[in-house]
Amino acid sequence: MLELLNQLDGFDSRGDVKVVMATNRIETLDPALIRPGRIDRKIEFPLPDEKTKRRIFNIHTSKMTLAEDVNFEDLVMAKDDLSGADIKAICTEAGLMALRERRMKVTAEDFRKSKDNVLYRKKEGMPEGLYL
Known part of the structure; x- marks a missing residue:
């Protein structure tokens, strides 16, 4: 330093x-x-508003096959200080969870677990990136 x-x-x-x-x-x-x-x-750069969060989720999931139960509104409306990088990490981790379980579709549960994982690591001060 x-x-x-x-x-x-x-x-x-x-x-x-x-x-x-x-x-x-x-x-x-x-x-x-x-x-x-x-x-x-x-x-x-301030944290994204609800409209921007929705757009970021759409960008990072545009090439994913999503299950019918996936609804980003719950994730968008939550007051948990997600940055654009956090949203990308959530989407990436959700996709990886589906791949690890050899599923072709990403479910709402994958997104929920990924969000919990990302927020836990963020709160604990662990390095950011892919949260495996």
């Missing part, structure tokens, strides 16, 4: 070097890294 801070502070102000950083959990970053003057701009 100290080396990163030294490198960031070592750049002169000619503007030849651009550093781009991204995180899903800004609250876990060391305050020394995000102090004023070290990072010029912070761009925040």
Whole structure:
């Protein structure tokens, strides 16, 4: 961490070097890294609204064969702070659950279990990605 801070502070102000950083959990970053003057701009992408969540689910499930019982409204309407990355992880994990059980269709239960798994890992602070 100290080396990163030294490198960031070592750049002169000619503007030849651009550093781009991204995180899903800004609250876990060391305050020394995000102090004023070290990072010029912070761009925040808020959590998606219900319409956007619905669209993200549709995008990530467009090539999946879904069972008749799948209804995204319950997932969309839940107040659980899902980001776009969380929704993608839920869809991917639900598809993998169906594949592991050698099923051709992804069920509502697959999505429910995947959501529980993703939210548990998110709450526990485990690394994000595919939640197996």
